[in-house]
Structure formats: C-alpha cells, structure tokens
Amino acid sequence: MGNDLTKAQHAAIEEAAAIWREARCPIASTGAGISVPSGIPDFRSPGGLWEKHDPAEVATLQALRSRPARVWEFLFDALDIFANAAPNPAHTALAELERTGRLAAVITQNIDGLHQAAGSRNVIEFHGNSTRLYCMRCKRDHDAARITTLPSADRPWECECGGVVRPDIVFFGEQIPRDAMTRSFAVAQEADLVIVVGTSGEVAPANTIPATVKARGGKMIEVNLGPSTFGTMADVAIRAGCEAVLPALAKRLM
Numbered sequence: 665m666g667n668d669l670t671k672a673q674h675a676a677i678e679e680a681a682a683i684w685r686e687a688r689c690p691i692a693s694t695g696a697g698i699s700v701p702s703g704i705p706d707f708r709s710p711g712g713l714w715e716k717h718d719p720a721e722v723a724t725l726q727a728l729r730s731r732p733a734r735v736w737e738f739l740f741d742a743l744d745i746f747a748n749a750a751p752n753p754a755h756t757a758l759a760e761l762e763r764t765g766r767l768a769a770v771i772t773q774n775i776d777g778l779h780q781a782a783g784s785r786n787v788i789e790f791h792g793n794s795t796r797l798y799c800m801r802c803k804r805d806h807d808a809a810r811i812t813t814l815p816s817a818d819r820p821w822e823c824e825c826g827g828v829v830r831p832d833i834v835f836f837g838e839q840i841p842r843d844a845m846t847r848s849f850a851v852a853q854e855a856d857l858v859i860v861v862g863t864s865g866e867v868a869p870a871n872t873i874p875a876t877v878k879a880r881g882g883k884m885i886e887v888n889l890g891p892s893t894f895g896t897m898a899d900v901a902i903r904a905g906c907e908a909v910l911p912a913l914a915k916r917l918m
C-alpha cells in the first residue's frame with residue numbers, strides 16, 4: 665500500500681502515543697481525508713465531484729427545490745461512490761480505540777457512514793448522513809438500498825406521493841443539525857485531547873472543535889497528509905496517511 669513510515673514519522677507517532685496515554689477524555693475530529701483511502705475522493709480536490717458538478721447548482725436547498733433532476737444527477741454519482749466504499753484501517757483503528765476505552769467520541773464532517781460501518785458507536789455527524797433519505801413533501805423515510813432499482817439519471821428520486829426524495833445531509837446554506845452542534849460542543853468541553861484526522865480545518869463550524877479543546881488546556885494531535893490551517897495549535901503533527909498512522913498509534917495504546 666506504500667504506507668511505509670519514515671523514522672521521523674515513527675518518532676512523531678511515539679510522541680503522540682505518549683500524549684494519548686495521559687488523556688482522560690480523547691475525542692477525534694475527522695474530515696474527508698480519512699475516507700480517501702476508502703476510495704472516496706475529497707469533493708474539493710482534483711478528481712473530486714466538484715470538478716464535474718458545480719456545488720452552487722447541485723448542493724443547495726434552492727437547487728433541490730427548483731432543479732431536482734440536476735441535483736439528483738450529482739446525488740446518483742455521489743451515492744454510487746459511497747455505496748462502493750468500505751471502511752479502511754484508519755476507521756477500524758478509531759472503532760477499536762473506542763471499544764477499548766481510549767476514545768470517547770468521533771465528530772465527523774463526512775456523510776459516508778464509514779465510521780459506523782467500522783464499528784464506531786458514538787459518532788456525531790456535523791453534515792448528516794447520505795444513507796438516510798426522506799421525502800421532502802410527506803417526510804417518510806426511504807431505504808437507501810432501493811437506489812439501485814431506480815430509473816437513473818435524467819429524473820430525481822420521487823416518493824410515491826410525488827415529492828422529491830432527499831438525503832439527510834447538510835446542503836450549502838443549510839444549518840448544521842442542532843443535535844449535532846449541541847452534542848459536539850458538549851463533548852469538546854469534556855475532552856482533554858483531540859485527534860484531528862484528514863481535515864485541513866477550513867470548514868466552519870467543525871474547525872472550532874479543536875480550538876475549543878485547546879482553549880481549555882487540552883492537547884491536539886494532528887494526522888494529515890497535506891498542509892492544514894492548524895499551525896502551532898497541534899502539539900504533534902504527523903504528516904502521513906491516516907490509514908498507516910492510526911493503526912500504528914492504536915497498536916501502541918492497546
């Protein structure tokens with residue numbers, strides 16, 4: 665997999681493990697980067713869905729109301745990518761850490777449901793979950809598995825009542841679900857360590873979680889392949905693939 669870690673990266677993992685061992689209430693904050701090794705390209709990076717679809721045309725509530733067929737063109741693409749993805753070793757490591765009492769919660773910006781698929785239980789979804797779908801008119805739930813039986817492409821998924829079905833995800837311009845906001849900030853108030861994985865910290869308000877933990881004297885471990893906006897906020901920054909780093913970290917904590 666090309667996941668060989670360098671000596672410096674191993675040293676950083678060792679340092680991170682030492683911080684983690686001391687923590688009473690560690691939480692993880694994850695973003696698109698943790699699902700890239702599962703075959704879900706970051707929408708915003710080259711090759712991502714925003715190259716093919718303009719988010720202003722396909723990912724707003726306004727678009728869903730006025731041009732549902734165009735939005736569903738994008739959704740069929742996105743949901744197909746999600747349906748074919750499975751959790752990778754980074755998701756599995758976080759689930760294992762939770763099971764063994766080393767992780768209190770995962771707060772994620774992802775809508776792919778892969779943390780739950782890996783076995784994580786306390787998952788707070790900032791931007792909803794694409795596997796939950798409901799009718800915009802009558803509000804009844806629809807089973808995501810039915811998507812493969814739908815006539816594709818040039819029309820939206822329609823409910824028996826004639827309404828348009830939508831995924832329970834946060835489109836641009838929509839509010840973060842109140843429950844997710846309340847729970848994540850409650851968890852962040854308790855946490856004395858936040859492990860940031862696969863997010864460069866540009867998306868608000870998810871990016872305020874690490875700052876909340878730090879402001880209360882907590883620590884931060886960052887696992888990112890590329891550059892981020894966290895800078896000196898991180899006590900340890902490991903610049904390597906999370907699918908290699910998190911299992912290595914978990915192994916040291918078991």
Ligand SMILES: [Zn+2]
Binds near residue numbers: 800826
């Ligand atoms: Zn309906």
